[in-house]
Amino acid sequence: MSGPRIVYNEGYLDEQTKRVVRRALLKGVAIPGFQVPFASREVPMPRGWGTGGVQLTASVIGPADTLKVIDQGADDTTNAVSIRAFFEKVAGADSTTRTDHATIIQTRHRIPETPLTENQIVVYQVPIPEPLRFLEPRETETRRLHALEEYGLMYVKLYEDIAKYGHIAKTYDYPVLVNGRYVMAPSPIPSFDNPKMHQSPALQLFGAGREKRIYAIPPYTDVESLGFEDFPFEPQSFDQSCEICESTEVYLDEVLIDDQGGVMFVCSDTDHCERTLTTRDHDHITEVNA
Amino acid sequence: MSIVIPQNLTPGFANPVRDAQQVFRAVLEALARPTTPQHVNVDMLPPAPLGVTVGAVILALCDEQTPIWLDPALRGAPEVSAWIAFHTGARIVEQVDDAAFAIASSPSTAPRLADLARGTDEEPHRSATLVIDACCAPGIGSLKATGPGIPGVAHWDGAGLPNEFLTQWQENHSIFPRGIDLILTAETAVLGLPRTTALNAHTDEKRNT
Structure with a gap:
C-alpha cells in the first residue's frame, strides 16, 4: 500500500484565492500603477523569495502557457529553477528558457534583453511596492499622498541626490510615473531596464507577497522615469561589451x-x-x- | 419567490479550474487591450435570460465577497439568482451602489454609471465592474478610443453600449482614478473598457479621399 498522496489544485492555489488575486489584477490593470491590496497567501517558499510573483503566475497560468522564470536575468539560478519546476509540477505548464518562446515571464529584478511581444505577460517579483516607503513610513500617509497625487517628497529626494552627488544616485528601483498619474516602484530592476517599460507591447504585472500588494501596467502605456528638465533621467550604460557573446547595449x-x-x-x-x-x-x- | 432546489439548476463550468482560468485570461486581456474582443469558449447553459458568456464571467470572478446587482429582467427570473447563489455564493443586492459587480442582460437595462460604486481617491479599486450582455447588439456609431492598452487610436463601433453612453463615460473617465470598469460580453467573446479609456465620437470631416 502506498502512502497518502497530496494532490494540489491546478496552479497550487485554491480557486477562492485565485479569484481574489484575479479581481485585484483586473482593478490593477484598470488603474495603472495603483497598488491594489490583496489577501496574500502562503506558498511553499519564504516571504521575500518571490511569493507575490508566484501567486500572480499561479492565478494567470493555464495549460496553453509556456513559462520562463529569471532571477536577475539568469534562467539557471536556484530561485528560477525551483519556481519553474514548481509550476511544471503544479500547473502542468510547459517551461522554457527562451524569451521568444515564453507567454509568461516571471522575473526577479530584470527585463529580458529580447524585445517583448503582445502575446507575453511579464510578472515581476516585488519586495517593496511603495515607492514612497523610505520617505514616509506610514502606510496611511503614503496612501493619502497617492490619492492627492502629492509626490513632492520624491522630487525632493531626487533633488537632494543632485545637490549631494551631482547626479541622481539611484541605479535600481528607479521611480516611474505611470500614465501621468501614479508614481510607482518598478521593483529593483536596474535603471538600465526602465526605458523598456515605456509603451511595452506586453502586459506587466507586479506582485508583492509579503507587502500584500498587486499592481500593473497595461500594454502601450506611458511609463516615465522621474527626472528634472536640467537633470533628466539617464539609464545606466556600459562602456564594454559582453566578454562571452560580445553583445553591446546589454546589461x-x-x-x-x-x-x-x-x-x-x-x-x-x-x-x-x-x-x-x-x-x-x-x-x-x-x-x-x- | 418560488423556492428553487439545487437539483433543478443547470451545471456551472464543466471544468471549473481550467474554464475559470480561460475566462479570467480573456477578461484580463480585454481590460488590458480595450476595444479588442477576446475569445471565450465555454460549454455551459446558464438559466435564461442570463447569457453564456456573462454567466462564465460571473462564475470566474464572483464569490461570497462580491455583492452582485442584477437588472430587473434577471431579477425577475428566480432561477438566475438561485444559479448564481448556488455556484458562487455571491449575495444579490437591491441597491446598485452596494454591488461589486452589476450585471445587465442588455445595453438598455444597464444602470447609470454615476449610480454605481465608484471607489474613493484613496481606494479607487473599490469600485464596481459593470458587465453588459451585448450579444448581437448593433453599433452605436463611430468611436475613437485612446488610452493605456491602445497603441495610438482604436476605431470602434461601440456595439453593446447603452444609449447616450458617451457623456456618461466621459464623466466616468474624468474622475480618474475613481470610476467604473466595463465588460461587454458577446456570444463567444468579451470586450473591456477600463476607466482609463477615453472615448470620443469620430468625425469624418478630414476624410475626403
Whole structure:
C-alpha cells in the first residue's frame, strides 16, 4: 500500500484565492500603477523569495502557457529553477528558457534583453511596492499622498541626490510615473531596464507577497522615469561589451574569476547571451564553409 | 419567490479550474487591450435570460465577497439568482451602489454609471465592474478610443453600449482614478473598457479621399 498522496489544485492555489488575486489584477490593470491590496497567501517558499510573483503566475497560468522564470536575468539560478519546476509540477505548464518562446515571464529584478511581444505577460517579483516607503513610513500617509497625487517628497529626494552627488544616485528601483498619474516602484530592476517599460507591447504585472500588494501596467502605456528638465533621467550604460557573446547595449554582470581581483563582464541575461553566441558561431561556421 | 432546489439548476463550468482560468485570461486581456474582443469558449447553459458568456464571467470572478446587482429582467427570473447563489455564493443586492459587480442582460437595462460604486481617491479599486450582455447588439456609431492598452487610436463601433453612453463615460473617465470598469460580453467573446479609456465620437470631416 502506498502512502497518502497530496494532490494540489491546478496552479497550487485554491480557486477562492485565485479569484481574489484575479479581481485585484483586473482593478490593477484598470488603474495603472495603483497598488491594489490583496489577501496574500502562503506558498511553499519564504516571504521575500518571490511569493507575490508566484501567486500572480499561479492565478494567470493555464495549460496553453509556456513559462520562463529569471532571477536577475539568469534562467539557471536556484530561485528560477525551483519556481519553474514548481509550476511544471503544479500547473502542468510547459517551461522554457527562451524569451521568444515564453507567454509568461516571471522575473526577479530584470527585463529580458529580447524585445517583448503582445502575446507575453511579464510578472515581476516585488519586495517593496511603495515607492514612497523610505520617505514616509506610514502606510496611511503614503496612501493619502497617492490619492492627492502629492509626490513632492520624491522630487525632493531626487533633488537632494543632485545637490549631494551631482547626479541622481539611484541605479535600481528607479521611480516611474505611470500614465501621468501614479508614481510607482518598478521593483529593483536596474535603471538600465526602465526605458523598456515605456509603451511595452506586453502586459506587466507586479506582485508583492509579503507587502500584500498587486499592481500593473497595461500594454502601450506611458511609463516615465522621474527626472528634472536640467537633470533628466539617464539609464545606466556600459562602456564594454559582453566578454562571452560580445553583445553591446546589454546589461552586464561583473563576475570575479580568480582570487587576484580579476573580473570579467558578461551578459546578465543568460538566454540572450547563449542565443547570440549560437547565432554568431553558426554564422562563423557558414563563413568558413563558404 | 418560488423556492428553487439545487437539483433543478443547470451545471456551472464543466471544468471549473481550467474554464475559470480561460475566462479570467480573456477578461484580463480585454481590460488590458480595450476595444479588442477576446475569445471565450465555454460549454455551459446558464438559466435564461442570463447569457453564456456573462454567466462564465460571473462564475470566474464572483464569490461570497462580491455583492452582485442584477437588472430587473434577471431579477425577475428566480432561477438566475438561485444559479448564481448556488455556484458562487455571491449575495444579490437591491441597491446598485452596494454591488461589486452589476450585471445587465442588455445595453438598455444597464444602470447609470454615476449610480454605481465608484471607489474613493484613496481606494479607487473599490469600485464596481459593470458587465453588459451585448450579444448581437448593433453599433452605436463611430468611436475613437485612446488610452493605456491602445497603441495610438482604436476605431470602434461601440456595439453593446447603452444609449447616450458617451457623456456618461466621459464623466466616468474624468474622475480618474475613481470610476467604473466595463465588460461587454458577446456570444463567444468579451470586450473591456477600463476607466482609463477615453472615448470620443469620430468625425469624418478630414476624410475626403
